[in-house]
Amino acid sequence: MFALRTQVSIALLFAFASCSHVVDRSSNGANGQSNATGSEQQLVAKIIAAPNSISWTGKRHLEAHYLSHGTPTDLVYDETVTTDGHGAFHIVADDLVTPQLSPSAEALFLLSQNRREGFLFRHRDNTVRIEELFLGNYTIADQGATETFVGRDCAVWTIASVITPGETWKLWIDLATGVILKNEERDDQGALVNSLAYLDFTLDPDTSNVVWHVDPVQETPLDPATQGSQLGFAPALPKGVPQGYRLLESTAVVDPTDNSTWARFVYTDGWNELIYMDGGPLTKKPPTQGISPKADVVRTLSIGPWLVCDGHISNHRVLAIGRVSLSSLQALIESALL
């Protein structure tokens, strides 16, 4: 009996130690080394630089096929993107192909897409975020031969996550500019999950009539030394981010609905992104039927590969969004606030 208790105690001690131990996973990717050749590394650098160095416009076709509440759902639409080569951009949603909605609902969807063009360009569009992290967390299989797509010579790569086996994307990358002209994400059965493909592509277009994106919310970079005074509260930073991820940027964001300030931290594994936000002390807890007002409540919603957690813990508003497992987001939130 005593031996059994001892074993249980030791096991719990190890569990406790592993809970409290903060794992620093902010190294250069999961394996810390890359299989990329010199030319592949150069093209990766071009991909990262393209939005700030290349001016282009093109109509593109986007598809998403996912499960929503267990029901297969399709989202297909067209949009036009334009960049000025100095960081400015503009996206116009042109047409919603699937699902078929009433004219007013479709108009509202397209208007909403236009409204969030900044988020779409910066966070939805797949691209390489940090070179060494991407090269450490993803393998690149170059098809070898150059393929022409929308009139451009492209390298065709298949990239695969080292951390999450089965996550693969096929990319068509313009060799001259580094713009990803087509990408396809397929599941482990080979079925198309997400895709983006340019239908046409023009370099250095006339942009004199383009209305460039202006951030609708007030957002300023966070200075770690003064972030407490910037925000009006000390943000709780996650100590256990998912394997392979590290901090990409941190900003203070003002919520236009109530003028409260949030600390926003964007993490990346070099390709995917994960957003964690601390809204500071909760002034008024939202009522939740059947749940004690004193309880910490976090709502989770999963649609296709996307997951959001939204609630309040230890009297802090908290929000996390990513394409990671629920347990990963839960661990991220708990590591920050418990």
Added chain:
Amino acid sequence: MDARCQTFRDALIESSTLDQHSSHDCAECAAWARRFRQRESVLGSLERRAVPAELDGRVIAALEAGYREDRAVAALRDLARVDVPSSLDRAVERVAGEVVLRAPTQVSAPDVLRRLVEEELSDPSKARARRFVGSLPREFAPAELDARVAAELAKPERPRRFRSKLLAASFALVVLAISIELAISVRVSRSRIQWVEASDPSELSPMAASLFSGFSGGASELSRGGGAR
């Protein structure tokens, strides 16, 4: 003006190229059509004004699912308070009687009830467990155990070496107990979060719903009950 006149006028509004003499012969409508075209001409000559930049945002904010609750609350706040007619007061007083009307101000829940309800709400599972355990019949130690304990006590005193070993073992047990308590407290603090699976983006805060829409490329809005439907 009859139904044909109304049809003619509606058609003219929808299509300015409609020939007003082709299918409808009415002097009143012809005059109305002339005035309509004059106004159309005047309006067309006006300088085109740009829409304020924030209009898009305000339209979205007004229509997005996440703001429905705010709009509902605002609408309720805007409602004027309806005065109750004095005849209703008198009728209620007559039916219920003075005793019933005064009772609510005199009776209040005892403090112990308030405390029990708070305990129940703050940790429902703990409260349920306490009630369940409290209702179990008390078990008594078997007589054999009493006899064995008495026999142990009757034995001569153990050597000092054994006592020191016992002390060390007790100390180790205390350390283990503290460690286990710490480990359990970590597990308890984690489990106090209630993870609630939402079925719809409208259950999220406006900030979360908005970011999730962008992150999913609009997919979340097309899910069940989403804002675009």
